[in-house]
Each structure stands twice: as C-alpha cells, then as structure tokens.
Amino acid sequence: MPSIFRKSMLGVAGLAFAGGVFAGPVAAYADTPVKTTPVAAVQAEKPDAGRLIPHGVQGSQSRIDLNDEQVANTKAIIAATKKAGMDERAAVVSIATALQESKLENLGHLGDRNDHDSQGLFQQRPSSGWGTVEQITDPEYSTTAFLKGLKQVDGWKDMPLTKAAQTVQVSAYPDHYAQWEQQAADLVAKYWNS
Secondary structure, X not given: OHHHHXXXXXXXXXXXXHHXXXXXXXXXXXXXXXXXXXXXXXXXXXXXXXXXXXOOOOOOOOOOOOOHHHHHHHHHHHHHHHHOOOOHHHHHHHHHHHHHHHOOOOEOOOHHHOOOXXXXXXXXXXXXXXXXXXXXXXXXXXXXXXXXXXXXXXOHHHOOHHHHHHHXXXXXXXXXXXXXXXXXXXXXXXXXXX
C-alpha cells in the first residue's frame, strides 16, 4: 500500500508541478493589460488631386451626367491604365480624351455623321493603323492603344492635358480636350480604387 500511496502522491505532485510550470507564466501576466489594436476595414485613399491635375485646369470646364455604359467604360479605361502600368494621370488624360471624342460611348460607325472611319471610345481609325474595327471598339484594346501612343510622347506628364492628348490623337480640334480635365479627374478619384 505504501508504494501505491507514494505513486499517487508523486503523480499529484507531478501534475501540480506541470500545472505550475504551464500556468505560472500565464498567471504572472494575468494582471497585465493586453494592448489590442482595433481592426478596421482598410480603405484605399483617393488619388491626390495634385497628381490628377498637376497643372490646374485650362479654360472653362464641361461636364455631363454619365449612364451605366459610360461608367462601365470609365472603369474599363482605368483598368486598362493600371494593366499598362501607368498612373492616375494617364487615366485622367485617357478619360478626358474619350469624353471629348465619344462622351465615353463606345461608338460604332455613324454613317454620314462619322469622321472618316473613326470608331470606339477614342474615335480611332482602322485606316490610320489603330487596329481593326473589332479591336478599336473594345475598350481595353482602344485604351491600351491610346496609352501606347501616350508613352511615346516625351514629357507627356509635364504637358497640359490637351497637348498630351492632341499629340496622340492629332485632332482637328486640339484645344477641346482641356474642357474635360476636371470631370476626368473626378472620375479617376471616384473609381481608381473600386
């Protein structure tokens, strides 16, 4: 009997020791307040206005209300800009250009009202090498084609928007792009992180 009693006591002592070893350090910090950091949803900041319109707007500004198609095309331009590895300013130039050229509507051939064979968001022409009709009426393709042209303009980031857009587009109305800069910047600020 003494050996059973002894084994039982050693077992209890072992449990007490083990409990003390494991509970001891925890118990030692029981009264220490635990610092917690509240977890909040991380919301990306809107792009900085200084990066969107670094030179300020030129001239009077135009603005239109957008329908669902135009908003979808705005988002497509922004997505293509990001995919091309370009920044928010490139998106502003692209959207302002598309606002001037098509009011952000993916236009097909307009018959007698068409400017030669211009089509799509940027009114690009297959006969001028922008791509096929199917390509230039695809918002991602047409934006990528526009951005490729923009990348080739030395110093485009330091130019007024209308000069950068005109260098790519070669429009008969080179100063008309400027009127859309504020709305384009507002759209980029609204949809860049969406």
